[in-house]
Amino acid sequence: MRPVTALFAVIIVAVLALSVVVVSRLHRSGTHWHDVAQQRLLFGVPWGSLVVIAIVVAVYLFVQDGITNLTEPVTIPYRAWSYFTPLGIATASFSHASLGHLTGNLAGAAVAAPIAEYAWGHFPGRDRADNTHSHDGERGGVRSQLESLRTTPWIRAFVLFPLAVVVLSFVTSLFGLGPVIGFSSIIFAFAGFAIVHYPIATLIATVAVQSALLTVSRALQDAVSVYVATPSPASAPSWAGIAIQGHALGFFIGLVLGLLVLKRRNERPNPFHLWLAVLLYAFSKGLWQIYWFGEGNTYLLFRGPGVAIVVILALVITLASAAPDRPVPKRPVRRLFRRLTGADSRKGRPPSESSSVGNEGPDASHHSRTERVLELSGVGGGGESESKVEVEDEDEPVSPSSDVSGDSLDRIRELSIGATPNSGEESHTQTPAETTASRMTQRGVAFLAVALVLAVLAGMAIPVNLAVVESASDGTAPGAIEVDDYVIEYDENASNQLVSGIGLDVAIDDAGLAGSGVIVSNERHSIWLEAVTKEQLEATGYETVIVGEPGWRETVHVERTGWEPVGGESVYQVWLWLDGDEENRQLAHESEESIAEAIINDRTVTLGSDDGEFVLEVEEIETETTSTTAVPDENGSVEAGGVVFERTEDTLVASSDGTEVVIATMEDHEY
Secondary structure, three states: OOOHHHHHHHHHHHHHHHHHHHHHHOOOOOHHHHHHHHHHOOOOHHHHHHHHHHHHHHHHHHEEEEEOOOOOOOOOOHEOOOOOOOOHHHHHHHHHOHHHHHHHHHHHHHHHHHHHHHHOOOHHHHHHHHHHHOOOOHHHHHHHHHHHHHHHHHHHHHHHHHHHHHHHHHHHHHHOOOOOOOOHHHHHHHHHHOOOOHHHHHHHHHHHHHHHHHHHHHHHHOOOOOOOOOOOOOOOOEEEEEEEEHHHHHHHHHHHHHHHHHHHHHHOOOOHHHHHHHHHHHHHHHOOOOEEEOOOOEEEEHHHHHHHHHHHHHHHHHHHHHHOOOEHHHHHHHHHHHHHOOOOOOOOOOOOHHHHHHHHHHHHHHHHHHHHHHHHHHHOOHHHHHHHOOOOOOOOOOOOOOOOOOHHHHHHHHHHOOOOOHOOOOOOOOOHHHHHHHOOOOOHHHHHHHHHHHHHHHHHOOHHHHHHOOOOOOOOOOOOOEEEOEEEEEEEEEOOOOOOOOOOOOOOOOOOOEEEEEEEEEHHHHHHEEEHHHHHHHHEEEEEEEEOOOOOOEEEEEEEEEEOOOOOOOEHHHHHHHHOOOOEEEEEEOOOEEEEEEOOOOOOEEEEEEEOEEEEEEEEOOOOOOOEEEEOOOEEEEOOOOOOEEEOOOEEEEOOOOOOEEEEOOOOOOO
């Protein structure tokens, strides 16, 4: 650590500590924050969150071998490539692509996990719902022991909470779309669980506090940074590298679990607070960024549909947690269920029924008077009375006498008007669909909608994760390097095994999307990765690719060298070699030749590559005779076809009969 960074680290820590002390003395609240934490957490500490964070750090250091190189961990085998890569499925949610990726997710976990753990609690006996079920264990010895374990605070803190996170990590890996890696899906699950319990606190923590933590962390690591304004290499937009489906999947898993806990505890959040928190959280965390891949280096961002979906789902989530537990309107739901199931309540009724009710007469008059009496008494089921019940205030308790099921009201009506089998009118027996409809509440319907969204998010990944990725190379490609089961090669027209043929045909035909650059494949583990793009290598000139598995790692070096003829396309070579074995470097690619636009003494000069050597071809325009020579070494010169080529540092100059012109310059890699 530099002296300046160390000095400012001490200053930052001291100022923060002083600020906390001063504000604590100024703010003399009746309840100390530690007392509030102790109400639901063992000794007021989120032990489960600390255990989970320790697991994440341990995986990065020891499983991904980050301890060997903190900034370059092994990542390729620890992605959830498919259901046929158990190592990736088991480790993807706890692994990370880089140190920056790890730091960002640790900050997110540090603010979201404690709130979720606090909402879950280490003392279930203090929750109303858990009190009502606390005596269930007395029915049997095994059940009593399990109940005792479930309610033991230290077990909930050190065992159950981390175990639940591990289970969720498997779920998000199994149903994540594509080769996901990172703890972010679990962080979104923490946020989803916490936001239905403490909406505003969760919003502030995950947006503002997380940003502050990252800023302080970077200041402690590097107090003064120097930035130089330089052009950047071509790269994909930032949102194109985000596992948006994995984030949404984790968020909805947390929502569903949180809603179930709220239902069990008979609690409801403030509807406005929840709606606002979900909406702002989704926007700030980019859950609206629905995208897909286009041809070449193009990407499709569905901003409008994404924003609309977020707004709709924020409302549905609010209804699922705060809507009243009233039955949904019976007639529309029954009609819907009858259409879906093909049932018809009028089917099988005798023709006389409709005529007896529709005709004027004593029976019709008696039927009308009885219906009116039932309606005025509040137990009738028609028209105006139903509408009055529907607009009743949701917070007003419903008396037991009025909490009568639809089946009971129908039966009372039948008995009152004399509808019996003997009178020629068949009694109505509810179908299973109608029984289900009669039990549906507004809150329950909204919860089913949230669960349906979760099912769709999970289901869309199943066919992709079942696909078998076939290696495009058998290891015999020019310059391909084999390391164990890995094949590393350079290909500028490789079929993209990850996105080809599974895109959105309405927007773009992706049946033949190509990958270009350094390709890493492993057929046994269904791995295919465009590790370094052609554009990235062109900009940097040198990259490394790390492959491996638990217990070993291997670094493959990639280098691009080339010349740029004046007015022509660049001519370049790509070389691959294993770490420590540069003497056996392999030529992986040679580009096409290119003609310089300069003409010297009626001669053209073509620059090309032949078997790993850059060559110059001089052609006399009139006679079409050609002469070939290799590009000279630095500060050297050669002659071909009456033209002398002289190399000075990175410039190649041609001269003939007193005429001198620059023919080509070496590729300049600034990054």
